[in-house]
């Protein structure tokens with residue numbers, strides 16, 4: 342059972358929510374002495390930094406940017422007198438990777454995992470009508486039991502350094518909004534909706550969780566504000582006559598309002614925009630409302646200049662505009678659940694999301710993907726630490742589904758990214774994660790995971806658990822790039838032939854492919870890293886995809902260039918973006934636009 346409600350904060354006739362974003366006090370704690378020294382009552386010599394944001398890229402010295410360990414935040418704010426008698430919560434969109442929260446000098450909660458929300462209830466210790474102090478102890482260390490996985494080494498100077506087992510910078514901090522909320526004592530804690538289509542009508546089965554016994558009433562309004570359906574009871578079925586379905590790139594959202602009522606009095610009210618649609622996998626097809634869809638899009642990151650992984654509302658808007666411009670219809674939230682505002686926008690724009698839990702780096706190496714192709718094998722899920730990892734993994738699957746289950750845009754869950762799949766222990770581990778997901782998701786959406794290059798048809802022991810296969814393949818880049826691209830294509834086709842024999846009726850999509858290029862490097866004829874070669878590499882992959890009818894989607898790695906740990910494989914970050922980190926097109930973007938505008942959304946329908 343979840344500790345706190347995952348509902349996104351909102352104002353209603355009853356609820357109040359205030360963003361606490363802005364400049365907060367901030368202090369690194371390299372000796373981890375803050376708790377002992379009483380920092381929970383206030384930071385001794387803080388700097389000021391923005392919330393939400395990653396702390397790393399504000400500073401001009403390397404030690405602060407690369408800081409690994411404990412770091413603290415502090416802010417103060419008033420809680421109004423009128424809030425007496427309500428439940429008061431502090432809600433964090435995320436703190437990366439873990440947090441202990443102190444309110445007016447008392448520890449009120451702690452949370453593990455850097456990409457999902459949590460609340461601290463402060464009703465009893467709030468000072469109404471006066472100033473309150475919030476202090477957060479955060480930590481960004483990685484281990485083989487955290488999601489994502491990694492390790493920490495200590496330099497001779499005693500300084501800790503994070504060693505991610507994944508290819509994105511280990512940004513940390515209070516990266517999403519912090520809210521102060523007031524809800525009534527009897528309140529709506531959670532709800533879920535499941536859609537079915539019945540001719541021209543929709544049947545929406547709903548379930549509302551409250552902490553009281555009063556009656557629940559539901560009202561559904563169309564976009565023009567007309568009430569189209571009503572119901573009473575904590576659970577039941579609502580019929581929306583002549584439903585306008587939520588369709589890919591043609592979204593329609595009903596306002597679904599839940600009220601707790603006592604006669605004429607409204608005790609609590611919560612409203613969410615809901616798209617009505619179904620999802621199914623059948624006969625090699627991904628079906629939305631029983632209509633086949635071919636996925637065109639990207640693996641992305643929450644990553645931008647200066648604020649790092651901090652939620653960047655401007656970048657969000659620009660990214661959706663660029664995705665529409667280039668003809669995309671979908672993306673994967675590689676490699677962690679993104680900010681909630683992004684799902685709200687995808688609902689509104691009609692984008693399909695594969696929602697990914699931060700299960701990345703389940704391979705013991707900094708460059709796990711490069712290492713894996715050497716054939717060196719590890720039994721990652723057969724260690725003493727595996728039970729602890731699994732426990733964290735299952736909690737994060739639960740939190741992700743609780744947060745995102747009602748979004749029309751979320752059509753599938755990605756439960757792991759490029760894990761070890763070659764050892765028997767992987768299957769045991771995977772089954773637990775896949776089963777838990779199925780059990781928790783009211784809509785029973787398809788489950789998948791991204792298969793690393795070494796998870797080949799002859800060796801992978803876990804592909805059969807995926808409702809559709811998601812492959813990450815770098816033929817023409819990590820494997821036989823440049824002048825060898827012809828051989829890369831042959832090898833790629835050989836693997837695809839083997840999958841074709843094995844997989845049968847299951848659709849496959851590509852969740853990663855492509856190559857790095859530094860925007861601005863042109864070369865005729867092409868060489869690897871030039872803009873021309875990025876296009877050639879993508880063209881080769883597309884030739885292969887186009888020849889296999891069960892390939893039902895292509896999501897390029899990556900939408901935009903992004904920051905990584907420094908190293909010889911990365912030139913100030915990963916440059917596989919079709920757009921630069923500043924969100925301007927590389928040459929490949931024009932090629933992709935041309936291809937995707939000519940591929941209908943139901944391309945390859947048999």
Ligand code: CKU
Nearest residue numbers: 508710759793794813915917
């Ligand atoms: C990407 C097998 C591929 C793994 N993939 C993971 C992703 O996070 C990396 O950025 C590879 C890459 O190498 O660009």
